[in-house]
Amino acid sequence: MKMRFLIFIIIFFVSYNGLATELMSDPEVEDIIKKMSEPIFEVAGLDKSNIKITLIKDNSINAFVLDTGNIFINLGLISETSSLIEVMGVLAHETAHITLNHHNKRAEEVREAIKKSILPTIFFYRLSQYSIMQEHAADKMAVIFMKKLGIPIEGLINVLKKIKSGHVQLNAGLYKTHPGINERVNYLSGIHVKNTNLLLNNRSFLHSYNMMKAKVIGFIWDREQVLRTYNYESSESLYAKCVADYRKHNIGASLEKLGKLIRTYPKNPYFYELKAQITLEKGEIITAIFLYKQAVDLLPESDLLKKKLISALLTSPTQSDWKKAENLLSQFTDKKVDGFVLGKTALAKAKLGHRLESYLYSAKAALFLEDKVKAKYFLKLIQQQKAPLSKKMQEDIIDMEESLNDIP
Secondary structure (H helix, E strand, C coil): CCCCCCCCCCEEEECCCCCEEEEECCHHHHHHHHHHHHHHHHHCCCCHHHCEEEEECCCCCCEEEEECCEEEEECHHHHCCCCHHHHHHHHHHHHHHHHCCHHHHHHHHHHHHHHHCCCHHHHHHHHHHHHHHHHHHHHHHHHHHHHHHCCCCHHHHHHHHHHHHCCCCCCCCCCCCCCCHHHHHHHHHCCCCCCCCCCCCCHHHHHHHHHHHHHHHHHHCCHHHHHHHCCCCCHHHHHHHHHHHHHCCCHHHHHHHHHHHHHHCCCCHHHHHHHHHHHHHCCCHHHHHHHHHHHHHHCCCCHHHHHHHHHHHHHCCCHHHHHHHHHHHHCCCHHHCCHHHHHHHHHHHHHCCCHHHHHHHHHHHHHHCCCHHHHHHHHHHHHHHCCCCCHHHHHHHHHHHHHHHHCC
16 A cells, blocks of 8 residues: 655655655745754855755755755754754754855866776775865854854754764765764864854744654654654644654544644644645545645745645646636746746646647746756647747747757
8 A cells, every 4th residue: 555655745866875865845844944044044145045955755864965056954854863953053064065165166076086087996085085174164164154143063063973973874975975073073062152043042933843853753753663752742742643643544543633733733834734635635625725725824935835735726626726726836936936836837727728838838847857858849849739929938939949958
């Protein structure tokens, strides 16, 4: 029987270490990490709208940067750490890698090694040594960020000590992602920062973080381990058990716990979102749409909740729901348009009978993913229709054809 991991959208990809990895998308987790990371991006001088946080279903403590726009975070960074300051310390460190442009330096090192045909042993040694320098530089830059934001250094130190002690597994791929731990701990231990951070001293946010952590633990740990950890009565305990029940297909028990949570916290949008997902799984589309709408109304700034609502609307057999999805999709600004928005817009246009526009957005979605074959295929379909095109559509096609030439 298929596992109902509807709490997270799961996408498989090959990770940096060559192993199959699962990417996750969850509004609650991502919204809360976003609140934690955006002040760090701000003091780092980075445009927060250009950086995406991506979650990985992995129980080890790790985070890494692949380019200027993507920070990847293992769920283990949430489930296996003891406090919020540990996560914020890691976020500061990874933001420093972006600020210092380390991803480009690593790529240059790889290209240079290939050109010179360096033997593998020497190649990996050089990359490891260079990575050690990068990590020390990132630590120093992270300290600057943490001082400005009043985040205690102890959090990052604790994470490094956990990795060193073997308390948690550390992923390591082509590059050692966290080398020279002893030296780094010694350096960081000599620095003291007083806890004056607004989030760390906000009781409401701390509660939200602990609830989110309970959700992650309920999702990623075995149910028996969840019950041993949350062997007391609290809202966090109830949430973790609710999610663990859902994973085990105990839908009745899960909905019962979720009902208690909603009665206690009627303004928490994520409870309605979870109930909507469960309801949608049961085939109750109208109820699911209503619940998603409640979640969006409670947190209108969450693009992820809007995307969940859009997906539900497009599963409806009703044309009016398709129009609502089309309207919601049109509200995403240029900076927020991604493969999801383009692909769902294509689907909405197709359902509403707008064939040419559907082909156009399908081509845009393919181009966004740098899939030249599919993009050209949909552009060709537009040409084959031999129908009059609006000036805007003609301009879009010209822009896409020029962009296709830039893709290798």
